[in-house]
Amino acid sequence: MTKRPKIAAIVTEYRKYSHGQHIVDRFLEGYGWNSRHHYPPMDLVSLYVDQRPEGDLSRDRAKRFPQMKIYPTVADTLTLGGSDLAVDGVLLIGEHGSYPTNEKGQHLYPRYELYKQIVSVYKTTGKTAPVFNDKHLSWNWEWAREMYDISQEMGFAFMSGSSLPVTWRTPSVDMPLGARVREALCIAIGGVDSYDFHALETIQCMVERREGGEKGVKWLQAYRGDKFWEAHHAELWSRELFESALSRSHTLTPSRQGFNNIFPTLDEMKQLVEDPIAYQYEHLDGLKATMILMNGLVQDFNFAAHLEDQDVPFSTQMYLPMPPARTTLANFFSPLVNNAEKMFLTGVATYPVERTLLTTGLVAAGVDSLFQDQTRQETPHLNISYQPTEESTFWRT
DSSP states (O other), X not given: OOSOOEEEEEEEEOBTTSHHHHHHHHHHHOEEETTEEEOOSSEEEEEEEEEOOTTBOHHHHHXXXXXXXXXXXXXXXXXXXXXXXXXXXXXXXXXXXXXXXXXXXXXXXXXXXXXXXXXHHHHHHTOOOOEEEEBOSOSSHHHHHHHHHHHHHHTOOEEEXXXXXTSOEESOOXXXXXXXXXXXEEEEOOOTTTHHXXXXXXXXXXXXXXXXXXXXXXXXXXXXXXXXXXXXXXXXXXXXXXXXXXXXXXXXXXXXSOSSOOOXXXXXXXXXXXXXXXXXXXXXXXXXXXXXXXXTTBSSEEEEXXXXXXXXXXXXXXXXOOTXXXXXXXXXXXXXXXXXXXXXXXXXXXXXXXXXXXXXXXHHHHHHHHHTTTOOEEOGGGOOOBOOOSSXXXXXX
16 A cells, blocks of 8 residues: 555543453553564554443543544544545454353344444445455354455455454464374463353364365364263364363463472362363364363363374464453464454455354354254354464464
């Protein structure tokens, strides 16, 4: 571009430590990048905030950064109060806020509803701009698919997801492009319809680089509580991968066996983890993957996989700063913002939105399996095929 792009932000909430604050503040105030303080080469000029709870920061930011104006509607935010699209990129941050929860336990964040308002402006004006959507597309699979289809039909760059695929890794490695992967597993922290998405992204950003690329997922089954331990005993997932992923954790709760052997026994794990959850699923090419949430045992995201040509598991950790720095500093938002910047500058997504479409569908299938007594869910609708980018996109500095 020959001029500085103008960016609009559509957020559900803009308070301290919200995703809105972490992302929008980086566009306004810059952030640490490549050993210096980086200011995005673009101007965030307009803001729509759906809810203003106690501690709202939007008015403070508008005073401090007069180039950014708060507008009452999504349409006004994109047209700057006029009748024509007046921005070159849109941030959609539909995370946090006081929204209902349905019978399945899903938070009904209005990402889809806000997205449709953005698209309505595109259709009315006959113009489009790239959109970055924070986290998964929607709690509703049909809506998520519609969001993707609209971007394809209208031809604008669309990128989505969280920090996990682009944050630091320890060790700093990527799945070799074209690797033959037999099985993959992630052990993580968090809950259903939230951090399960992060853990699924941890797996998907790695296995999509396998031989042949991604072809989609044909079924998923969830395991929780006693059924989780039964599945673990039956070795429905590799015990070697399970231990390899745990060995990457920086926060593994130690056993009391001694100074040198801190690895907890299975009985100790059962005492530490009150509500273990797993989603196991099979890809159309036969790859088996398992996402495991073990609150009380770890506080991080650890990946391991069996590769055909390696005798030992391939493993790494998607590194997030340890609490409390994870919440206060949240440096892992910096590479996410940097990728959004690149899309706004070039009009091309830096990684495939199909990854997020697939992981969105996996979250919905996992929620449905848990809600339906942990039954197997056939997922013919997740026949999502795509190729990864050749270049790795995670943060190396």
